[in-house]
Amino acid sequence: MMVLSHTFEEFAGMVKAFHGSVAPGIMIGGSMVDLAYRCLPEGGLYDVICETQKCLPDAAQLLTPCSIGNGWLRIMDTGRFSLAFYDKYTGEGIRVFIDPAKLDAWPEIRGWFLKLTPKKDQDSARLMKEIEEAGSDICSVERIQVSLDLVEKKKGGPITLCPSCGEPYPSGRGALCPACKGGMLPYGSGPRKGGRVDVC
Amino acid sequence: MMVLSHTFEEFAGMVKAFHGSVAPGIMIGGSMVDLAYRCLPEGGLYDVICETQKCLPDAAQLLTPCSIGNGWLRIMDTGRFSLAFYDKYTGEGIRVFIDPAKLDAWPEIRGWFLKLTPKKDQDSARLMKEIEEAGSDICSVERIQVSLDLVEKKKGGPITLCPSCGEPYPSGRGALCPACKGGMLPYGSGPRKGGRVDVC
Missing domain, CATH: 3.30.1330.130 (60s Ribosomal Protein L30; Chain: A;)
Incomplete structure (x- = not known):
């Protein structure tokens, strides 16, 4: 076969x-x-x-x-x-x-x-x-x-920085990124304010 | 690098x-x-x-x-x-x-x-x-x-045959398979009743 x-x-x-x-x-x-x-x-x-x-x-x-x-x-x-x-x-x-x-x-x-x-x-x-x-x-x-x-592929639109975590995401997803809006991820990822420190 | x-x-x-x-x-x-x-x-x-x-x-x-x-x-x-x-x-x-x-x-x-x-x-x-x-x-x-x-993996439970399309699916998903319930797929797939014919 x-x-x-x-x-x-x-x-x-x-x-x-x-x-x-x-x-x-x-x-x-x-x-x-x-x-x-x-x-x-x-x-x-x-x-x-x-x-x-x-x-x-x-x-x-x-x-x-x-x-x-x-x-x-x-x-x-x-x-x-x-x-x-x-x-x-x-x-x-x-x-x-x-x-x-x-x-x-x-x-x-x-x-x-x-x-x-x-x-x-x-x-x-x-x-x-x-x-x-x-x-x-x-x-x-x-x-x-x-x-x-x-099945058309979604266009994400312009990229913007999330005012909460500071990371780039497609602005079409809302005023906060979907992670900071909550409910999507099984882990928290803190806001950039105050500084996240590289762990390695 | x-x-x-x-x-x-x-x-x-x-x-x-x-x-x-x-x-x-x-x-x-x-x-x-x-x-x-x-x-x-x-x-x-x-x-x-x-x-x-x-x-x-x-x-x-x-x-x-x-x-x-x-x-x-x-x-x-x-x-x-x-x-x-x-x-x-x-x-x-x-x-x-x-x-x-x-x-x-x-x-x-x-x-x-x-x-x-x-x-x-x-x-x-x-x-x-x-x-x-x-x-x-x-x-x-x-x-x-x-x-x-x-993040626990969902157990699907026992397998059953969908009464509409006749195909096997995890019975925990409902009385009809999610495809026959509708809204999930961008194509229809007809019920087995009346016979689907192999196309090749």
């Missing part, structure tokens, strides 16, 4: 280096990207929407030009294990998803994916073997039309 | 391959990660919070074990150009940010970062040279204490 131009083992090595462990979800993600590329016309410029935060975004980041930081990959967390690829100029695209109707032939994947098999009873080696053998046979593909006006 | 164990040029090559272009923000991000690693005690296990979606998350993904898909990197978009590193067991950490008070010595960076220089007047080569020379001299570091109960 190939994942684009990589063997399954080569892709596992890439995953280990980037993701830290060869997790089942990202390996299945490799087959999903591979399937998408077989379905999409060549030569288009495709953005990706990933419907889960777990594992799957890293398959897209490793195998496509799309990353979180360049904005061509977005996560819209519906909790479904799915990747949507769409032409950035026309919005036409496809959506690849794990199809539960196709899982019956793969009991180890089914037990893991639907959380039917308790962790202690999972057989990792057998699970990985099924993932390699199944490839994209557990997926379905549907056509989608993305409303491009709903 | 080194970015961890990489020369500036080597890091630029990694950035080009992953991010698609050697963008100024991600190159500055390299220096921010480098600075953080010099400040943090060795041997800890650090999670990362990035306060912007733009460019910076990719520096963290390239240079740390933290990625979006493995959950060790999170984006909390305050619009500030900042990375927070914290010990996942104690919440103790540091926050690295671009300090506008330190930008005066670097006019090309200052003009680009604060959006003072119109795009047509920017000198990319000079900007990149300043970014290499400045390294982390444009950054400050402050100590933070992360409230770990605010």
Whole structure:
């Protein structure tokens, strides 16, 4: 089984280096990207929407030009294990998803994916073997039309210094930066007034 | 100037391959990660919070074990150009940010970062040279204490099949999956009833 131009083992090595462990979800993600590329016309410029935060975004980041930081990959967390690829100029695209109707032939994947098999009873080696053998046979593909006006990138507008923390932020976000407005961060970061001291 | 164990040029090559272009923000991000690693005690296990979606998350993904898909990197978009590193067991950490008070010595960076220089007047080569020379001299570091109960990973609970689209999702998200509840996605994906046909 190939994942684009990589063997399954080569892709596992890439995953280990980037993701830290060869997790089942990202390996299945490799087959999903591979399937998408077989379905999409060549030569288009495709953005990706990933419907889960777990594992799957890293398959897209490793195998496509799309990353979180360049904005061509977005996560819209519906909790479904799915990747949507769409032409950035026309919005036409496809959506690849794990199809539960196709899982019956793969009991180890089914037990893991639907959380039917308790962790202690999972057989990792057998699970990985099924993932390699199944490839994209557990997926379905549907056509989608993305409303491009709903995915337009926000322009931040001019940059201003927050009167509270003193840091630069896009002025379109309000009179104080969203961090100083509060409620967004799990840590405080004190106002610059009085001086914050470099800790190293 | 080194970015961890990489020369500036080597890091630029990694950035080009992953991010698609050697963008100024991600190159500055390299220096921010480098600075953080010099400040943090060795041997800890650090999670990362990035306060912007733009460019910076990719520096963290390239240079740390933290990625979006493995959950060790999170984006909390305050619009500030900042990375927070914290010990996942104690919440103790540091926050690295671009300090506008330190930008005066670097006019090309200052003009680009604060959006003072119109795009047509920017000198990319000079900007990149300043970014290499400045390294982390444009950054400050402050100590933070992360409230770990605010960053706990959500358990999704059992997996169930959505009665509308037929796809698996964490049952804790409601009686319908968030996609079928509506408002989350810029594309429709029809109910399974009546049969969705594989398009390839």
